[in-house]
Amino acid sequence: MRSSLLSGRAFRSARRGTIAMSTKLQLLLITLLVTVLIVDVSSAQRRRKYRRRTTTTEAPVQDEIMNMLEADEIAEEAATAEEAEVILENGRNEVGSKQQRLLQDPCMDKHCGAGRVCKNTEEGTAECVCVELCNQEVDPRRKVCTNYNETLGSDCEVYQARCFCDTDDARCRGPDYQHVHIVYYGECRQMPMCKEEDMADFPRRMRDWLFNIMRDLADRQELSSHYLKMQREAETNHTLRWSNAAIWKWCDLDGHPHDRTVSRHELFPIKAPLMALEHCIAPFLDSCDINNDHKITLVEWGKCLQLDEVSLLFSYFSRE
Known part of the structure; x- marks a missing residue:
């Protein structure tokens, strides 16, 4: 009986302990839940405050940047306008200075041909007159042989003689001298006959000479980029060796007017320097004018x- 009573008391005591423990756990859970809610509310308030601070500070910063950019643009436009004004003013000064120089020396913009020089007149204008005195050349290679087989001291004397006749000057040597011109450089001499075997070999020698001249000019960087490319092609492709050199020289001789033909007059730069050295050059160049129309085509x-x-x-039209 007594043991049963003790067992009942122990059961009731254990039950009360369990209930107390459960109550404590519930209180602890409620406390944690309240704490979490308080933390969430505080975080939300801080975020709202941060947003308000960001919103109120970003706008002034953006405005300040835009103001700075606008100020820079205004300053740049002002500098550009000032620079343009300086350039315009310099241009006016340059034009004014040139006009002033022209008033002082009308010959500044006057071009005179060979054998003539510019002279200021009493009226303040410029005119071309014949050269009064040519410089005396001491180098015999500067002498020239004319088409009248006459040796003159220099090319200046040839152009001077033509000018005297063109202007009806009393110093004109005769009406024929109105058409006097240089045949070759050096003193006049009896040219040997060009033998048939020399003439037969002359085209090959001429091709070699043209290619070597083109190569020398390329080495001295005196060719244009277009002809420099042709010269390099000729170095690596032997089928173009002669044709490229021939095209280069033919185009080089076709000067004024540029009409895709070479006149007898335009042959002067190649004929005059070689006449004293190559007695076959004149008959060779004459033979190039096949139809005798005083013009040499590329063909x-x-x-x-x-x-x-x-x-x-093919080489000619490929280059265009």
């Missing part, structure tokens, strides 16, 4: 140098 030039016409024309 005639190629035949004269014994080049294949198709290859020559």
Whole structure:
């Protein structure tokens, strides 16, 4: 009986302990829940405050940046306008200075041909007059042989003689001298006859000479980029060796007017320096004018140098 009573008391005591423990756990959970809610509310308030602070500070910063950029643009426009004004003013000064120099020296913009010089007149204008005195050349290579087989001291004397006749000057040597011109450089001499075997070999020698001249000019960087490219092609491709050199020289001779033909007059730069050294150059160049119209076409030039016409024309039109 007594043991049963003790067992009942122990059961009731254990039950009360369990209930107390459960109550404590519930209180602890409620406390944690309240704490979490308080923390969330505080975080939300801080975020709202941060947003308000960000919103109120970003706008002034952006405005300040835009103001700075606008100020820079205004300053840049002002500097550009000032620079343009300076350039315009310099241009006015340059034009004014040139006009002033022209008033002081009208010959500044006057171009006179060979054998003539510019002279200021009493009226303040410029005119071209014949050269009064040519410089005395001491180098015999500067002497020239004319088409009248007459040796003159320099090319200046040839152009002076033409000018005297063109202007009806009393110093004109005769009406024929109105057409006097240089045949070759050096003193006049009896040219040996060009033998048939020399003439037969001359095209080959001429081709070699043209290619070597083109190569020398390329080495001295005196060729334009276009002809420099042709010269390099000729170095690596032997089929273009002669044709490219021939095209280069033919185009070089075709000067004024640029009409895709070479006149007898335009042959002067190649004929005059070589006449004293190559007695076959004159008859060779004469033979290039196949139809005797005083003009040498590219086809005639190629035949004269014994080049294949198709290859020559292909190289010529490929470069354009």
